[in-house]
Amino acid sequence: MKVLSVISSPRGAASNSIKLANAIIEKLQAANPAATVVVKDLTQTPFPHLEESHLNAFFTPAEKHSEENKMAIRHSNEAIQQLMEADVLVIGAPMYNFGISSTLKAWIDHICRAGITFRYTANGPEGLVKGKKVYVAVATGGVYSGDLQAMDFVAPYLKTVLGFIGITDVAFVKAEGFAMSGLQDTALETAINSIVL
Ligand SMILES: Cc1cc2nc3c(=O)[nH]c(=O)nc-3n(C[C@H](O)[C@H](O)[C@H](O)COP(=O)(O)O)c2cc1C
Secondary structure, three states: OEEEEEEEEOOHHHHHHHHHHHHHHHHHHHHOOOEEEEEEEEOOOOOOOOOOOHHHHHHHHHHHOOOOOOHHHHHHHHHHHHHOOOEEEEEEEEEOOHHHHHOHHHHHHHHHOOOOOOEEEOOOEEOOOOOOOOEEEEEEEOOOOOOOOOHHHHHHHHHHHHHHOOOOOEEEEEEEEEOOOOOOOOHHHHHHHOOOO
């Protein structure tokens, strides 16, 4: 089993989403001792926002790529290769302003490629990334699993966009309430105890 750990919090050892993601990885390793883990820390080598040069490269067939196209598309190609090589992804996702961080969004913008990770068919779009399992470790200051569910754009967005590229087996583990005095001390432990592989 090859695990790809995608980190998007810049808070390192203090990060709740990283701690939760690592707890998921520990459980995966306990259940699969031969599992290998590749860590992609998006905060150390951030993916660029999509610029004209990236879009030009995305929509030019590979055999016609100029040197400029090749330079522009290298981040995307590397990210897609890493994604394709993994059996399991563990994505750490802090909630920023009700959605995912722009750091994580930039990575997503580089892995969603027409003709590579999805394609358009007569019956609509088809995801081409098959057979992956994803665990998303979400950390939030508030609590969104109750009355405020409609304000959570992390889980619905990730479920939609991952499903779009063919990844439909997505489990969310949520650590909620880090900004709430009654919950912040127990939020991580509660979330770790809720992990089901
Ligand atoms: C820039 C920023 C924006 C945030 N926006 C929200 C938010 O909209 N809703 C929320 O519940 N928590 C919000 N938080 C709190 C974080 O989700 C929480 O601190 C979480 O633990 C961050 O993940 P990390 O510990 O992995 O860095 C925000 C935190 C930061 C730094």
